[in-house]
Amino acid sequence: MPCHPARARELLGSGRAVVARRAPFTIRLKDRSRAGSAVPGVQxxxxxxxxxxxxxxxxxxxxxxxxxxxxxxxxxxxxxxxxxxxxxxxxxxxxxxxxxxxxxxxxxxxYRAPRRDNRSRPDxxxxxxxxxxxxxxxxxxxxxxxxxxxxxxxxxxxAFDTTAITAAAMASGPRDPEPTHAGSDIREFLLAAWKRSCAYCGATGVRLNVEHVIPRSRGGSNRVTNLVLACIPCNQAKGVTCIEEFLVDRPARLESVKNQLRKPxxxxxxxxxxxxxxxxxxxxxxxxxxxxxxxxxxxxxxxxxxxxxxxxxxxxxxxxxxxxxxRGKIHHGYSTGDLVAALVPRESGPASGSGASRSGPVVSTASQR
The missing domain is CATH 3.30.420 (Nucleotidyltransferase; domain 5)
Incomplete structure (x- = not known):
């Protein structure tokens, strides 16, 4: 059962527990078993x-x-x-x-004919x-x-409903006062796909509208392959023009948008x-x-x-x-729970009787030290 780092240090220092694993840091008690302990459990x-x-x-x-x-x-x-x-x-x-x-x-x-795709596959x-x-x-x-x-x-x-995504993409756009579940899913999908930024200028932290890459007046559909997110200035500036005309002076941005639309x-x-x-x-x-x-x-x-x-x-x-x-504790740039690997050189003194220096890797967690 997980315990406080201070309790883990106490158990290790007294010899009642040993380290079972480094990541995630796990200790094992030596003086009792689970049958004789009260374990509430975790999720x-x-x-x-x-x-x-x-x-x-x-x-x-x-x-x-x-x-x-x-x-x-x-x-x-x-x-x-x-x-x-x-x-x-x-x-x-x-x-x-x-x-x-x-x-x-x-x-x-x-001389060998191509092998047909007639091989059976298990359930x-x-x-x-x-x-x-x-x-x-x-x-x-x-x-x-x-x-x-x-x-x-x-x-x-x-469960993503691809039929609702492709057929009802604009059924509940940003101007719909009561968006449906399918509309909210398509907007959340676009926000995640475009990382909550404008596809044309890359602006973040502003209001974004669902934009048709190919306008509906020019035969564009409501499929996800034709939808992006655009800020209000870019949405108004693009209007009914195609993306090739709108981004003619920004070929790198045009290629980036097209590449992301190929497999959404x-x-x-x-x-x-x-x-x-x-x-x-x-x-x-x-x-x-x-x-x-x-x-x-x-x-x-x-x-x-x-x-x-x-x-x-x-x-x-x-x-x-x-x-x-x-409350996360930060000490010299290290936070509670960080796994640290340090190479600590040790020089032998007169008491050790050896003139050679040695060094070895020391692995510990910030919650222990």
Whole structure:
């Protein structure tokens, strides 16, 4: 069970515990077992993503909330991890291997006919780039369940409706007083895709409108491949002109916008494909798994005024009580919980009887020292 860093130093100093793992820093008691201890347990929360997954270990305790003076359930974040996936690298490697095989077949075996795509695949098969996301997440969850008494797993399960994204993109634009769920999803998708900045000038921190790259008067559609975010001055200046005419004096910006519009739904397709299989794989760990919507996570994060990140999204996943924010200590640029690797030289003195100097790596955490 996670404890305070001061308590961990006391247990290590007295010899009652030993270091079991450096990252995350884990100690193991030597004088008693779990059967003879009272362990309340912790919760494991996940925010799956196409390129990175946020993982947080939390505990929830009833406490008296000041100044109201009434009881409330308080959640405390113990460990935060951001797992970055290598799906893009795996896809590139698979395409490179396919090119090697294609070239070898055409160079050495010209008489051989191309092999048809008639090979059967087992149920639940996924491409290696997508299977990696599930395997790496479940592997890390299994290790964390060994280091901490995890009683529940909470997963944010987001389903993107691609039909609503492409067919009803402008059904609830910024001028609609009552936006629908599909409209809010498409706007949130564009905000994440364009990093909350104007696609034409890169301005941030201003009001952004949903903009058609090819105007509707010139045959443009409401698909995501034809939508960007633009600030009000750029939106008014562009008007009904095409993007080639509007950015004729900025070719670098024009090429950047076109490159990002070529494959806008790859991340969405990856999330829709792996969301159910990830929950199914986590359910085999013998721990109850609870799923929550992405809207609930966003609401919890906005109420607590937390910045956008994968680890904080994992912390806000699920029914959200009061959030207990720990006070982070900073000493000489190091914060609580930082993993530090130091090379400390030691020169032997007259008392040691040796004239040689030695040095060795010392690894510790800022929460210990």
């Amino acid at each position: 494991l929360r996940l925010d799956p993503g196409s390129r990175a997954t946020g993982i947080a270990i939390t505990d929830e305790l009833p406490r008296i909330v000041a100044p109201e003076g009434r009881g409330a359930l308080v959640r405390r974040g113990l460990i935060g991890i951001e797992l970055r996936h290598r799906g893009g690298q795996i896809h590139t490697g698979m395409m490179r291997r396919a090119g090697y095989r294609r070239r070898r077949r055409s160079a050495n075996l010209r 639940g098969w996924l491409p290696p780039a997508l299977r990696h996301r599930i395997d790496s997440t479940t592997s890390l969850v299994t290790r964390l369940c060994r280091y901490a008494p995890v009683l529940e797993i909470h997963v944010e399960q987001v 739904l790859h991340d969405v397709a990856a999330m829709n494909t792996t969301r159910l299989l990830l929950v199914k794989a986590l359910a085999t760990r013998g721990v109850p798994v609870h799923t929550w919507s992405g809207g609930r996570t966003a609401w919890n994060r906005q109420v607590m005024r937390l910045p956008k990140s994968h680890t904080l999204d994992a912390l806000a996943t699920g029914g959200f009580p009061r959030l207990l924010r720990p």
